Amino acid sequence: MGLKIDALTCTACMACELACGYHRDDAFALLSSCIVPYRAREKKNYIGVILKEEDSLIAARPEGTEISRIGQEQDPDKEADASAKPMLLRESCDLCEDLDDGPLCIRFCPVNAISME
Amino acid sequence: MEYLASGKIAVVDLATREIIEEELDDDLVLEKIGGAGITKSLYDRFADQDPIVLGTGLLTGSLVPGSSLGVITAKSPLTGRVSHVPLSLDAGMELKYSGFDYIVIKGISEKPVYLWIHDGIADISDSDDLWGQDVWTATDRIRDLMGDDLIQVIGIGEAGEKGSDLAQISINYWQSGDRMGFGNLFGKKRLKLIALRGMGLLEIAEPEEFIEKCGELLSAVKSGGAAKIRGIAAMAAALGAEDIGEWLQPLTHKHMACFNTSVPTNTFVFLDEDPSLLKETTVNEPGVLLTDISPLLIFKRLGLTAADACHVLKACAKYGIDAAAVAELSETTGLTDPEAIKGALPDLKGPVSSSGDAVFSPWAAVGNQEKEGWMRRQAVAYIFGIHPLFALMAPELTEEKLLDISSLGTELELTQETLDEVIADITG
Numbered sequence A: 001m002g003l004k005i006d007a008l009t010c011t012a013c014m015a016c017e018l019a020c021g022y023h024r025d026d027a028f029a030l031l032s033s034c035i036v037p038y039r040a041r042e043k044k045n046y047i048g049v050i051l052k053e054e055d056s057l058i059a060a061r062p063e064g065t066e067i068s069r070i071g072q073e074q075d076p077d078k079e080a081d082a083s084a085k086p087m088l089l090r091e092s093c094d095l096c097e098d099l100d101d102g103p104l105c106i107r108f109c110p111v112n113a114i115s116m117e
Numbered sequence B: 001m002e003y004l005a006s007g008k009i010a011v012v013d014l015a016t017r018e019i020i021e022e023e024l025d026d027d028l029v030l031e032k033i034g035g036a037g038i039t040k041s042l043y044d045r046f047a048d049q050d051p052i053v054l055g056t057g058l059l060t061g062s063l064v065p066g067s068s069l070g071v072i073t074a075k076s077p078l079t080g081r082v083s084h085v086p087l088s089l090d091a092g093m094e095l096k097y098s099g100f101d102y103i104v105i106k107g108i109s110e111k112p113v114y115l116w117i118h119d120g121i122a123d124i125s126d127s128d129d130l131w132g133q134d135v136w137t138a139t140d141r142i143r144d145l146m147g148d149d150l151i152q153v154i155g156i157g158e159a160g161e162k163g164s165d166l167a168q169i170s171i172n173y174w175q176s177g178d179r180m181g182f183g184n185l186f187g188k189k190r191l192k193l194i195a196l197r198g199m200g201l202l203e204i205a206e207p208e209e210f211i212e213k214c215g216e217l218l219s220a221v222k223s224g225g226a227a228k229i230r231g232i233a234a235m236a237a238a239l240g241a242e243d244i245g246e247w248l249q250p251l252t253h254k255h256m257a258c259f260n261t262s263v264p265t266n267t268f269v270f271l272d273e274d275p276s277l278l279k280e281t282t283v284n285e286p287g288v289l290l291t292d293i294s295p296l297l298i299f300k301r302l303g304l305t306a307a308d309a310c311h312v313l314k315a316c317a318k319y320g321i322d323a324a325a326v327a328e329l330s331e332t333t334g335l336t337d338p339e340a341i342k343g344a345l346p347d348l349k350g351p352v353s354s355s356g357d358a359v360f361s362p363w364a365a366v367g368n369q370e371k372e373g374w375m376r377r378q379a380v381a382y383i384f385g386i387h388p389l390f391a392l393m394a395p396e397l398t399e400e401k402l403l404d405i406s407s408l409g410t411e412l413e414l415t416q417e418t419l420d421e422v423i424a425d426i427t428g
């Protein structure tokens, strides 16, 4: 089981990032989230979402999803320019296993761009 | 102020380059709640020094749907009234996480400067490399200088530097909701831009209950009338304006939301490439993000093609001039040739009616909303930090619910009576 992200539906609103940050810190903070819409390609509107899992870094891009195995890529943080703290230093997605209602990012995505697969 | 805030106010004197930090007291929040309530009270405190006051709403940056809004309060050079301008996209959020809830900018700098607000630190620096540059170049340069592409930039272009009545503050590369000529105020103070970045943390007084209520509000919004709205054309139609969907459709790339705003209110258009392009373009220029409905409506009425209208908007964004005012003046003078409109930008002068007759920017005044209801809804949005267009489309965010969730988040008892008083104060 894992998360599936539809980058074409995503509106780059950052609700998932904020929700995941809350899941980590019980406060509003963006630094510890393991799901991050990348906003650094603001020019020409190239947006998508990066998710850190245990062994992989998933980049959901408009043209499709790319999965990098952590440790095998030369520079897996290259895609993770969405915040100052590199994705690899963050905790991996735990699918919000402690929450009865399931993943907070799914619950707070306003356009249903995230689902379980 | 312990919760949903950084708890700090910066008072920046551009004349002496002194920056004083003050605490944001609970008492001020209990009396003025937040957002425009507090920026107006800070404006009044420093009124003799013609201040520009930036701030965030009480709920800005939280998980309450639509929590993107920051506000700039100053005396409009166009209307002569103390007015409020929205900081949308990600600028309000970035200010909230920058370590300061409010920033008062007073005095006039001797030389062109910029402000760098980040992680609880505020700095003034000379802006020799930035002054004279258009909005796009200045945004690129400050991001390059700081080595961070996520810096949010509130700045001016040549229009503001040259004292145009119609100069607008920009947000990054894009047009903002400034219809009040605040770009001209920045220019007069020789303030080229404010760069914002923050990695702060906002504590919540009752976190579990607060998140539960945020979830309930989002569910209500998702089952409401706004849920299916995607992009600027759909939003215009939903608010009672002319349908520009078909006109804009051939250029439409993708719709984009402001921070945590459930409805994407902005639309990106591609002018020189195929709008259906999925992969990253190799063209290294910002492009056109449509953030304002009014100029589109006017240019369409004038008979411009969507592409011509968007080329004009691109030029306005780069030059830092309010496209709504440009469109209005084009209509008054009967100018319909896009090249002629672009060529006339440096010489344009008011008066214009695009600044409206309310203290809130009429950026969110679309269609046939009843005026009193509109004013009150704008006031609520600017106090709590809710996107002002989204607030109009999401009646599910009632005043009662916003007060209730604010009290849960802050542990402060905020009442309807206080809200009524603050609304009367900022709209009066």
Ligand code: SF4
Pocket: A003, A019, A020, A023, A034, A035, A092, A093, A094, A095, A096, A103, A104, A105, A106
């Ligand atoms: S499922 Fe939970 S841990 Fe995983 S990305 Fe979503 S919010 Fe974060």
Ligand code: SF4
Pocket: A005, A009, A010, A011, A012, A013, A014, A015, A016, A017, A037, A049, A108, A109, A110, A111, A112, A113, A114
């Ligand atoms: S919450 Fe949904 S729409 Fe918003 S950034 Fe995340 S995936 Fe995209």
